[in-house]
Amino acid sequence: MTLHRVTPLPIVLVAGNPNSGKSTIFNALTGARARVANYPGVTVDRVSAPVTIDGHTLELVDLPGTYSLSARSREEQIAVDSLLGRAVPAPQAVVVVVDAATLGRALFMAIEVIATGVPVVIALNMSDEAAHDGIVVDVATLATMTGAEVVRTVATRGEGIAELKAAIGRAAAKLPAETPILERPAALAPDLAELEAAILTEGGLERPGAARAFATWLLLSLDHEGTDDLVGIPATLRTLTLAIHRRAAAAGRNVDLEIISSSYQRVDTIVEAVVRRSPEPSRRRTDRIDAILTHKFYGGVVFAAVMLVVFQALFTWSEPAIALIESGVAGLQALAAAALPPGPLTDLIINGIIAGVGNIVVFVPQIGLLFLFIGLLEDSGYLARVAFVIDRLMRSVGLNGRAFVPMLSGFSCAVPAVMATRTIENRTDRLLTMMVLPLMSCSARLPVYILITATVFAPGTRFGFLSAGAVLLFAMYMLSVVAALTAAAVLRRTVLKGPGSPLVLELPPYRLPAPRVLLFNVWQRVRAFLTDAGTVILALTIVLWALLSYPKATAAPAGEQLRQSFAGRLGHAIEPAIEPLGFDWRIGVGIIGAFAAREVFVSTLAIVFDIESDGAEDEPLRDALRAARWPDGRRLMTPLAGVSLMVFFVLACQCMSTIAVVRRESGTWRWPLFMLAYMTVLAYGASLAVFQVGTRLGLGLG
């Protein structure tokens, strides 16, 4: 025993099915000490916390919730690599959390883990709920038959947590089992033996149990066509696995079926021996609730009402907090301006750094609220019903039922909505949702729409009995929805090809969410955003600030300064490209400035047009825009140019924060850049069509 620890802490993994209460157990075991990091190379959170048991400190790691160990993607591969200690330290023990009411399925994962030979503690969770459903589990027999220690827990009430801790301590002190535990069919034996021998020769895994488990995993996970996304698998093992599959197929055997069926045979034998069920029908409460919530008519009503509340909250409840942050940032800027001597450094601090931090923090209320709602919906069991009810509709454009809540949130803001795509498990489905989400008309576009409609239409202008502004606004929202759904359908058939993952969705019993877990998750999301996406947003804000402020004009007014800045020159440079859309260089500068956040378009235009007012009232800007002329005397902001500009704002990816958050959530720059490119092309093409066709039809003079 030394005081200076040079080796990392021994690791204990917490594994289990989704909806098994795994996070609640983890939370109850570790308290508030959890740290969140990323697994290398993938965007999966690695949640870990130190726990001291009998004077020994262990690192408890919360594995992502899964139904099995097999994998097709790197995200899914985390489970097996962590368990077997491939490229990471091997665990001392594993806690498998199982829902006592669904042992017939949950034990599948448990025995897969036990088969690796690592000491296992089974946390028989929610045994109160199971008892309520008339299900009684014989703990002693379960322990004997699985070879694992079994602890009864009700994590939401903290029951059994002390016992679980003690059991973890005992398991971590044990040595891994030497002999494979799980019986496999005789037909499979030579295949497994051959693969096991190759694995042991290849090195990396020493124990026969681990080699057997890895052999089974390879047979289940490796793709015949080599299109899986799995990493760190030696070519010899790939070749051998494929050969075994081919041999088996030639003999009319199905290796996947043999492996999975034999595991389930074991599960069924255990369940038969340990579960006593009363004849009383189970899940009565959930059934009664579902009779309403998934009802043809009432289900739809409740669904609409819940979504309306979420939407309303994002839109309006976040408003006071956002206003507070914005005024706080403005106050801080004023304070800095008063305290610091004028100069380029002060300007950088005020308009680069403070503004940049403001640009980050301003998203926190919406992210927090959205994740609070998603947490409530998910933990209560309703989110799965949302997917159940809406899947049919979403699938028609190639999206998943789980994409609905993120897409709806996109009307408020794409940044939290992109983060919310984490509830979609399949990576292709998730990427597809992320790529089309920013087309949903977010609330930051509203000030732009309002400025333009108010500029190009006199207040009384009507189409029939509707005001022109309202019609146009409605049309823009419709355009955004149609564009998002069409883009999804197109991308699904091209860039993100695939039939879409099958829907294999558990509808868990309705439960009361645990506030601690809920708040911890909200905080985790907010923190991840602040640190990861935040740094990119800050950097981009400073770059934009530099573009708008340099090179410096000596003692020129703000408008003159902006006009001769890089951004101003860029506006001039792109004028030939945007003139066919009906925009001049001044609008171009506004569009460049709007990259910081769409509503900044309004304030940037105000500077370009030398408007002195503080932006609270944009009447002077409207007048200036109405008076604006092309050099040949034509009016700049005709109604047609206005519509063209609005269409551009609906479709263009005018938001660096969205790009930053897609970069974080996709784990690469490739997808945000693709998104920027396709949306810019789409916006340009659509605006061009609007303006050119409109002009030909003689609508331009309006």
Added chain:
Amino acid sequence: MTRKPGSLAALPVGGTAIVSRVRGERAVVRRLLEIGLVPGTKVTLRRVAPMGDPIELKVRNFALSIRRSEALGIDIE
């Protein structure tokens, strides 16, 4: 228990059957097997979503939702 062999998609609401075989793309079949739809498992069709798809099954004492397109590949007896 003399229901004719057929597909799970043809099971009426409230009907119960035994899975005899799962067909389809390998990844999909693996997924369905792993979540518990192995041959020999009892399955009940509990509900159909408001728009007619997906469907809700009771398997191994939990509620599982899959689409009709996947249910078509699950043979029952």
